[in-house]
Amino acid sequence: MWNSTSFIIISIMKKSRTFMEAQKRFKMMQDLRRDLHMHPELGMQEHRTADIIARHLEKLDMEVRGGVAGTGVVGLLKGHNNGKTVALRADIDALPMEDKKPVSYASSIPGVAHSCGHDAHTAILLGAADILSSLKHEIEGSIKFIFQPSEDTLPGGALPMIEAGVLEKPTVEAIFSLHLNSHFQEGFAAAKSGYASTSSSTFSLTLQGRGGHVAMPRQVVDPIMMAGTVISVTQSILPKKIDPGDPLIFAYGSVHGGSAPNIIPDKVTLTGSIRAGSPEKLDEIIQLFKDISEKTADLYGGECFIDFTRGYPSIYNDPELIEIWKKAASAVVGEERVLLLNHVLTTGDDVSYFHKKVPGVYWHLGIRNEKRGYNHPLHSPNFDFNEEVLVYGAAIQVQAVIDYLKFGTHK
Structure with a gap:
């Protein structure tokens, strides 16, 4: 009772x-x-x-x-x-x-x-x-x-x-x-x-390079370096695009690429989640992430492909x-x-x-x-x-x- x-x-x-x-x-x-x-x-x-x-x-x-x-x-x-x-x-x-x-x-x-x-x-x-x-x-x-x-x-x-x-x-x-x-x-x-509450989306980013032997760096386009740059730049820049006090979660959940220590892979795939304080802010962060990924891939001579799966608004x-x-x-x-x-x-x-x-x-x-x-x-x-x-x-x-x-x- x-x-x-x-x-x-x-x-x-x-x-x-x-x-x-x-x-x-x-x-x-x-x-x-x-x-x-x-x-x-x-x-x-x-x-x-x-x-x-x-x-x-x-x-x-x-x-x-x-x-x-x-x-x-x-x-x-x-x-x-x-x-x-x-x-x-x-x-x-x-x-x-x-x-x-x-x-x-x-x-x-x-x-x-x-x-x-x-x-x-x-x-x-x-x-x-x-x-x-x-x-x-x-x-x-x-x-x-x-x-x-x-x-x-x-x-x-x-x-x-x-x-x-x-x-x-x-x-x-x-x-x-x-x-x-x-x-x-x-x-x-x-x-x-x-x-x-936050608006959310998951993402899968594939950075496409050109694989080869680690001893021949001029002949490869290294997607691991592309991935490292994207991770570093997004974690440095994206938080500065949010007003103080506004929520933003931009997190990487997995990094997949490579099969051996002496082989540069053809591609690396990053997955993660984004949460922002409004649908409009989520749209803004997604666009910035796409811009960073595309410019990074272009800088290294590679390509990128991004898929987003929207969560609840x-x-x-x-x-x-x-x-x-x-x-x-x-x-x-x-x-x-x-x-x-x-x-x-x-x-x-x-x-x-x-x-x-x-x-x-x-x-x-x-x-x-x-x-x-x-x-x-x-x-x-x-x-x-x-x-x-x-x-x-x-x-x-x-x-x-x-x-x-x-x-x-x-x-």
Whole structure:
């Protein structure tokens, strides 16, 4: 059962109505989370997960649509009067990795684990759906519950769901999503207005030279020297193209070339990743990288070939919705535990595609608790958290929906 002494926050704040409603559903959310945690499914393979979600929503007397973009599920809750439509979204997929936690609810599927918290996101959203369904006689408007597959596997599940019409009939006017985050202390809620995550791309650069014997340097075009120059110049110049405080990650992940100590190879291939604070800045860095690579290859008398694979674009949090979310979160956890960030986080999420279509807020639910050993980062085989935070997640999402339908002005 819920341990009210687990968080200091509970002893010093006045409990909101939404918190108390979420608290009543703690055991339900915990059971759901543990079930999903023990039976994780990879992106676009979440058939069991989707079935559990659909059956839960159907019990709440919602319009339920399954098989959306493969394994997605959407529930529609209509209030007693017409009004705006707001959405809550959760990702439902697991990761291709081992679960090494010594707990009774560890993954039962070898090589698959919920180490990014998507089991919690799903349980929180189902808890929120349960609460809002019980309050539908007070709701003026509609709420969509979007359970999205395959966030952790490119190209992601958000775009296919959008293409399947999840933001239409009725038209969604705002969307709220959350993510567990071990960077923030347990029971805190954090978000950034404006661009809130990086835009990313991976690359593969092949530098083509002319191989030969190391003893005959005039007869070769050395791609190893080209690669060394490109690495040195990009690491020296690119950081200077970013304003102080703006995020930039430009990292090489592999260097492949050569087969013997006395042979200059024909080519060298570099792979790596780029992350920048906005789509426009990412475009700028990619162009600079292409220019450096081409000019370097030309200087040595070689050629270069570059392939880019775009990741998810930056998440943009709507400033007006951030204010609504801030007040909602403050009502649940207290104003002192709501953090408005002034820096972009270097992680990404394909919720950004939803935000390109409608105003949205993507926020972080803190789970770090050093004393209890909950300090492992996302994607760690030992990732876990105090499940009592499920109550905070559900309560804040519900409060944000209620406040938006009352006070939001997006049309």
